[in-house]
Amino acid sequence: MNKIDQNLLKNNIILPEPASPVATYVPYNISGNLLYISGQGPFNGNKLITGKVGSELTLEEGQEAARLCAIMILSQAKKACGNLEMINKCLKLGGFVNTDDQFSDHALVIDGASKLMISILEDKGWHARFAVGASSLPLNMAVEVDAIFELQN
Numbered sequence: 001m002n003k004i005d006q007n008l009l010k011n012n013i014i015l016p017e018p019a020s021p022v023a024t025y026v027p028y029n030i031s032g033n034l035l036y037i038s039g040q041g042p043f044n045g046n047k048l049i050t051g052k053v054g055s056e057l058t059l060e061e062g063q064e065a066a067r068l069c070a071i072m073i074l075s076q077a078k079k080a081c082g083n084l085e086m087i088n089k090c091l092k093l094g095g096f097v098n099t100d101d102q103f104s105d106h107a108l109v110i111d112g113a114s115k116l117m118i119s120i121l122e123d124k125g126w127h128a129r130f131a132v133g134a135s136s137l138p139l140n141m142a143v144e145v146d147a148i149f150e151l152q153n
């Protein structure tokens with residue numbers, strides 16, 4: 001068992017089936033040694049976590065939603081590469097938080113995704129990032145996160 005699979009097991013994570021696109025795009029794209037993962041929503045089983053963080057969901061629920069997005073990102077990456085050991089580095093995460101204009105802890109919400117990525121990929125999981133608030137997201141999802149990975153040659 002490779003280190004990434006051991007870390008998934010240690011964190012009690014079984015990667016779900018990757019989500020299908022909800023519009024006209026592909027879930028991932030590979031160009032050279034870069035893997036781009038389209039924005040992923042927070043699925044808990046088959047249930048999409050929806051609502052505005054800060055008013056309908058707590059900060060902690062937002063962090064969990066971001067964590068679930070990161071799990072979906074890894075699921076898409078595994079589908080794209082066949083094996084997560086092909087990941088050389090997580091280069092960047094981009095996070096959108098569905099919230100109102102009074103909420104300002106976007107970075108703390110997206111930490112849920114960042115911490116999961118580092119926990120699973122260890123040193124390969126440290127990344128650049130952005131975290132912004134949005135007045136709405138597709139399907140009213142609470143959080144959406146995308147990713148860019150460097151793959152082994």
